[in-house]
Amino acid sequence: METLFFLIVSIVAIASAVMVIACRNPINSALSLILTFFCLATYYVMLDAPFLAAVQVMVYAGAIMVLIVFTIMLLNIRIDATRRHSHMIFFGSIVGFATLFNTVYIVMKSRAATPATTVNVEALKAGHTELIGREMFTNFLLPFEITSILLLVAIVGAVVIAKKKI
């Protein structure tokens, strides 16, 4: 039953991911990307990580894609403009294959390759959100605080790029 559901979601995920690069109209590509993010969120739910699923939809599908859609509308790209820059495909595919290789390597090496036989009881008892919070505010305190500085830099950068005059 779960396998069947997983298969259906996977087919949708892969099909929409292919649509992202196959669509001629950039807005349709963006819509397909939103669907891909949705499928990812479904995977997170199936992995018992509802907090990540919600954040995935909120941040990626709800915020970042809004910016991408705005950018597409702002630039108003003509389809013929995409023909140029063919050398980017070469470098793009190098990075793509490196990522794919890297992902396969991590998956093969890590514990995810061996199926878990015991249920992580603490995760179920405390709830996923609380567990993430506890980790973030104790073990990973420094990365958490650095994130705020990263966000600050991004805020300044956004304003500087958008308002060159001032």
Add this chain to the structure above:
Amino acid sequence: MLDKKNLIKYVFDVYVYSILVFFINRTSRHTEYPVETILAIPPWRLQMLGTYLPILLLVIVAVLFGFVTLLLSSLIGPKKSSRIKLAPYECGCEPVGTARERFSIKFYLIAMLFILFDIEAVFLYPWAILYKKLGVFGLVEMGVFILILFVGYIYVWKKGALEWD
């Protein structure tokens, strides 16, 4: 086209990327949790079925409702179209130019700031539900986090990025 400057830039990008990947691989680690067996917690699959299956059903019902409504109305409604009728509305005049003009950078900036503050909000949720358990430690941590972002907020305000004129 592919000139020397661009080539160096791309090679540099790939280089930086691979270094980053290397370090992420090196530093990622697993935290072990005590694994015990208590029967009072229902199995994962039951929780899945009990809480997410209804949502799936509701999504299916809503999607079906939407498509059926669209289909029915397109079947029932009359179809007497003409070139003028299918033109975009512009107060009854002939449409001038294209509507896909470039628009103000403001909207782009708002979307950008929205992402950044939305990520801040996402960090606040796990903190909020742990707030009572973390005590003064958590209060200081989040105080620093909010303070740093508030500096950014004041910068945005002072730069006039929030003005609409």
Add this chain to the structure above:
Amino acid sequence: MDTMILGLPMIYYVAMITKVLVAFIFVLLTVAYATYAERKIIGHMQVRLGPMRTGWHGLLQPIADGVKLFFKEEIIPSSSSRFAFIIAPLIALIPAFITFAVIPFGGVMEVAGYKIPLQIAGYYDTVAGRIFDVNVGMLYILAMSSLGVYGIVLAGWSSNSKYSLLGGLRASAQMISYELSAGLAVVSVFMLSGTLSLHEIVMQQSAFNGMNWYIFKQPLAFFLFFVCSLAEINRTPFDLPEAESELVSGFCTEYSSMKYAMFFMAEYANMVTVCALSATLFLGGWQGPFADTFTILGPLYFIAKLYFLMFVCIWIRATLPRYRYDQLMYLGWKVLLPVSLLNIVVTGLVGYFISH
């Protein structure tokens, strides 16, 4: 009825389908009659009668409107992007109709010895002896409501009309700005509750006289959340995306027939969700006197609170004039955002000093 399917009894599946269908039809009917109530209430507030002709005091008006819209011609402008134009109303409608899945609308009902919580996404576990629901319920709602913006931005862009584009852009910028403040306003509630599960939040507000309601502990958060939500769903006084007098209905200028109606249904369904959510977070949800003993009272209290808040929405529409766009952005970014951040900080400090 004792057959088990995948570890859950048959009655669970029956209850699930019933709950989904009943709630869906309830929201549909509420949406239909909210339009009627809006016209009627505003009419009486302006010393008019409102719809009177169809049925007794115009009671059949929503049905007549619906049937009329079904028989209207569908126009897809020749210069539009067809796919996006057709899909946009669906993208607006579907998230609006699936958000209420996690909102509890009653206590636990017992049917044939099996306990059924009156909440779509929840079940009673017989081994653990308690109700399980989506433990990130509130985040689910925020995530789904953040998708509503696509319907509007796509509608505006794909119509290829100047009014639509302007309306769509305005609407999307407004929605994301206020979504932010709404998301921050509810954080202080979670600081008190310590959970994101809406079932738990309702249970914490149980008291006979309603003194445990979060509105008494967090009045500012309630106000902020309600105002931001009104702006996020484009209700008056923040309805400028569809400002009839300036933008000829904004993003839905080019829409006709049921596609047009779908945007309206989405807007009213969002209104239902926002009011239900405000009632759940701040007004004790389905809690009320004797609601624990008589299960049937739970949904009644919930509907009463929901309809009261919807009445307030309509009341606001009849009372307040529309904001100007720069005022709107000023309010969202320079007033509501810092105030909701401040509210979190103050809640944190006060909570700390009270507990010590």
